[in-house]
Amino acid sequence: MxxxxxxxxxxxxxxxxxxxxxxxxxxxxxxxxxxxxxxxxxxxxxxxxxxxxxxxxxxxxxxxxxxxxxxxxxxxxxxxxxxxxxxxxxxxxxxxxxxxxxxxxxxxxxxxxxxxxxxxxxxxxxxxxxxxxxxxxxxxxxxxxxxxxxxxxxxxxxxxxxxxxxxxxxxxxxxxxxxxxxxxxxxxxxxxxxxxxxxxxxxxxxxxxxxxxxxxxxxxxxxxxxxxxxxxxxxxxxxxxxxxxxxxxxxxxxxxxxxxxxxxxxxxxxxxxxxxxxxxxxxxxxxxxxxxxxxxxxxxxYHPQAGRMEKFIINGKTVLLILVKNPTGLNQSLVALTQETANKNVFMALNDNAADGRDISWIWDADLEILANRQEDINYLICSGLRSGDIAVRAKYAGFDPARIVIKTRLQEGIARAVEGSNDTAYILSTYTALFTCRQILLKMQTKAKRQSNQSQYQRQSG
Amino acid sequence: MESLVIAYMYPNLMNLYGDRGNMVCLEKRIGWYGHQCEVRTVNHNDRLDFQRIDMLFMGGGSDREQGLVYNDLLVKADKLMQEIEDGLPALFVCGAYQLLGTSYQSHEGTVLNGLGFFDLHTLGQKERLIGNILLESELEGELKTVVGFENHGGRTYFDDEQLKPFGTVVKGYGNNGEDGREGIRYKNLIGTYLHGPLLPKNPHVADFLIKAMAQRRGITLSEPLDDTIENFAHQQVKNRILAGK
Missing domain, CATH: 3.40.1190.10 (Mur-like, catalytic domain)
Known part of the structure; x- marks a missing residue:
């Protein structure tokens, strides 16, 4: 036994x-x-x-x-x-x-x-x-x-x-x-x-x-x-x-x-x-x-999975969730999102918990310049997470207009800010330990938006 | 509008943990101050023309890479030390800082000679000193905090008690995790273990170097810059360190 x-x-x-x-x-x-x-x-x-x-x-x-x-x-x-x-x-x-x-x-x-x-x-x-x-x-x-x-x-x-x-x-x-x-x-x-x-x-x-x-x-x-x-x-x-x-x-x-x-x-x-x-x-x-x-x-x-370009529809807007964890992956994501010419908000949550890596200096090895070079298509860059300040500084020094850099440390507020406004799409980039929370927030927003649009349809039909 | 020239030493070999961000920071800030900045990369066997250089920067590298640059740097050493004596602004991070001392002993026991600019030596240990670090540093007559990230196996000890550290450790390890000192400050030279990178989140340190460059060249800088974002990031890390996270 x-x-x-x-x-x-x-x-x-x-x-x-x-x-x-x-x-x-x-x-x-x-x-x-x-x-x-x-x-x-x-x-x-x-x-x-x-x-x-x-x-x-x-x-x-x-x-x-x-x-x-x-x-x-x-x-x-x-x-x-x-x-x-x-x-x-x-x-x-x-x-x-x-x-x-x-x-x-x-x-x-x-x-x-x-x-x-x-x-x-x-x-x-x-x-x-x-x-x-x-x-x-x-x-x-x-x-x-x-x-x-x-x-x-x-x-x-x-x-x-x-x-x-x-x-x-x-x-x-x-x-x-x-x-x-x-x-x-x-x-x-x-x-x-x-x-x-x-x-x-x-x-x-x-x-x-x-x-x-x-x-x-x-x-x-x-x-x-x-x-x-x-x-x-x-x-x-x-x-x-x-x-x-x-x-x-x-x-x-x-x-x-x-x-x-x-x-x-x-x-x-x-x-x-x-x-x-x-x-x-x-x-x-x-x-x-x-x-x-x-x-x-x-x-x-086999289709893409959570955090690997997962798509949400919120109030008719396409919102894409992307996991980023190192310079190479971040560069790839930035190249992909700047290729899309639709006007957009970009949100990035940077955490420095153990599973993300305590050292966030890797954002300086990534080419945020890719984003700055295409900033005419970007309404706002929303910086979030435990190290929101670092991502904001990195973007500023990459040449991104500081007037359009918004710092919202709390994920909920940051994502809400990224999804509202006149933009057609929103990209939600997140390091590992913020990813699940970001996903929960987006799922909730998606469900709520769907319910509201059903209700308003119903009201139109009955009215 | 003047042009300031920064020599970036061995960027292909000595660039760990985002150290190149220090160059990006200086380049941008000098531009915002109304001047031009040219970053001139210096590789193996390249000549260093001190007549035309306003500052020198060298980042960290792994042990293997540190060995590669030592021999090349040795050729340039006498001239370089003379310039530093004359007040050339310089920033040496991590592995580059260790090279300024008399020797570096790796944790396997191999001893590498240093350039011997300062009477300090480094002993490598297998267990690395890693984490966020908070310092207090006095650069222009005022005590200010400096934040960064350290990740080094080497423990650096001053053999001359007259040497002045870059700052004193509030939280973190610093030179050796024992005596509360971090880095070295000599005239306009800063040697430090701080990555992060150091300058973007510590704009006052960046400005100390820029002002030194400007003064030597006799040029004036425009009005102070708006550092709202930089200061926010500085404070955020500081709070996180003080909260023990």
Whole structure:
């Protein structure tokens, strides 16, 4: 009898139930509680994975990539354990396993599909046997939790050393090439061939500009997106590894389509960064042996999720909610929203809680100038969240007219301000810990607006 | 309208945590004060023409990058120290600040020489000092608060008690988390661990550097700027730090 295991599961399940009841997401606490009662709980429950467990890490695209993988597994009628977005620390992953299992801790699953925070990868590998590790990319993100990016990469490198874990890596990311030349590891590379969207010289922040082997500045033939591209080191001949999963014929508009080797892929998503997420998911799925048709179907039917350009209609206005968390993602969002010429209000909530990253200096590595250059289409920029002042200062120094910068620290007031007025659309940008509140506010406003328009229609008809 | 020139040292190597925002801030404020500002980037092996430079800025980098710039900077060191003695305004952040001392010992034990401008040294430790920081600093005869974010493994110690810190720590770690000192101030040079970036939310520090530049050049600045937004952001962080968040 494993009394402590049952107790831990029961306590964990109750904690999930009660924190949901209290309106919380309930992601880390139940896992932490259960681990305190029975420390090996995660290892034990992971023993119920019949086939294999794969993990997805990296700076950007973890959530989208793993959600697409989940679709592919589902399409193949297999069962799986999958942690939700944001619950990617070891405690959140434990919570996901507790939620999936039954009270005796015996329910079996075909696959484990885990999105894992970079710094938590070593911990997880100690507790769970992993078949494959997919690394999306390494960008500047929440640096304050780790010190520098080099540290993050090194701890993952050390953790996979002397294991038989298969690595699925981004051939276009010079920081990922750290993993090259590591003996004993089976590496598979995905990447893009030349595309029509490539840039020969771009001003965005580039974390991996220097060769990881000799320190010399890298020479880029072309950039696909941020520091991802075709590079080489003039000093030590370090260059992109050969691609096992090579994407070509990329089309981003009106939606994403390209070919992976000979497999045509289509998706309703937008943006180059999502093309990378799709390519990553397809590559992993191919390595896991899923049939081509199921991969195609799953990707083409998978639609954008909460915070990844979610759309609301409020009083006839289109309101889009976008999660932003690092310079690259913010730049992409700003490019997308300024391409739309309709006049608009832009709202941005900047928080500095632990899950957002305590250091908000990343907004200075982002190009708010993109917004300032198109300010004729923008009525007001509304700055909100715990660090509303910082986003306002950043916008002012990007050249945005201070007279049209509005500071509303409280989310409710800020969103109300963004949605009212003569603008046709509103963009609600938010960092992680403000996202759920922003979404709740928008949902409430949408419902209320719908009810009011129904009522007025009714009054017109009866009057 | 005059043109002020700021030398931005090794922007490709030494730019951590938004440090380039300091350049954006100075450039914009000088423009608002009615003059032009030219930011001239200085990379490896580039010549530094001090005749035509009004200020020098260098940001932070990782250990690897710090090693790369040291050798290049050593060639320029004598001339640079002479300029600083003569009152050249300069801002050195984090890794660049550490380079001003005699030595830097990494947490693995490797010892790197510093430029030796000041009698201070830095010991690296694995555990980093990270978080929002609040200082009190006296720049132009008036004690004012300075806010920022620090993230450093190095602990910096003064070996000469005559050295003057940039400020005293109200909340946070500062040079070493022990003696309450933060950074160094010498004539018109500021060395500091503060990222954030430092200048945009501390407009009085930016103005201290700009006024020093203007005075050396004998040019006048227009009326004081409207810093409502900057001061709001400063106060917001200050409140957050004092509330222990």
């Amino acid at each position: 494993k009394i402590r295991l049952y107790l831990a599961i029961l306590a964990g399940k109750m904690a999930i139930f009660f924190s949901r009841l209290a309106g919380n997401q309930g992601t880390n606490f139940p896992g932490r509680l259960a681990r305190r009662i029975y420390p090996p709980i995660l290892t034990e429950l992971a023993g119920n994975i019949l086939r294999e467990t794969v993990i997805i890490t990296g700076t950007n695209g973890k959530t989208t990539t793993s959600n697409m993988m989940a679709e592919i597994i589902k399409e193949n009628n297999f069962s799986y354990v999958h942690n939700r977005a944001g619950a990617n620390m070891i405690t959140g992953i434990t919570t996901a396993f507790i939620q999936a299992t039954n009270l005796s801790g015996k329910r079996e699953f075909d696959y484990g599909l885990l999105e894992v925070d970079e710094a938590n990868v070593p911990l997880l590998l100690q507790e769970i046997p992993v078949k494959a590790l997919l690394i999306t990319n390494f960008f500047r993100d929440q640096l304050d939790r780790f010190g520098e990016l080099d540290n993050t990469i090194n701890i993952i490198k050390e953790a996979v050393q002397d294991t038989d874990i298969e690595l699925i890596l981004n051939a276009d990311d010079p920081l990922v090439s750290h993993f090259q030349n590591q003996t004993g590891l089976n590496c598979w590379y995905f990447g893009f061939d030349d595309t029509v969207y490539d840039d020969i010289a771009s001003a965005e922040s580039r974390e991996g500009r220097h060769c990881v082997f000799c320190g010399h500045e890298l020479v880029y033939e072309r950039f696909h997106y941020a520091q991802l591209g075709k590079y080489s080191c003039p000093q030590c001949q370090n260059q992109n590894p050969a691609r096992d999963f090579s994407a070509h014929g990329l089309n981003l508009s009106p939606a994403i389509s390209f070919q992976v080797n000979n497999l045509p892929i289509q998706s309703p998503y937008q943006g180059f960064y999502n093309a990378y997420n799709i390519l990553a998911a397809v590559s992993l799925a191919k390595r896991m042996g899923f049939p081509d048709e199921t991969i195609q179907t799953a990707i083409s039917s």
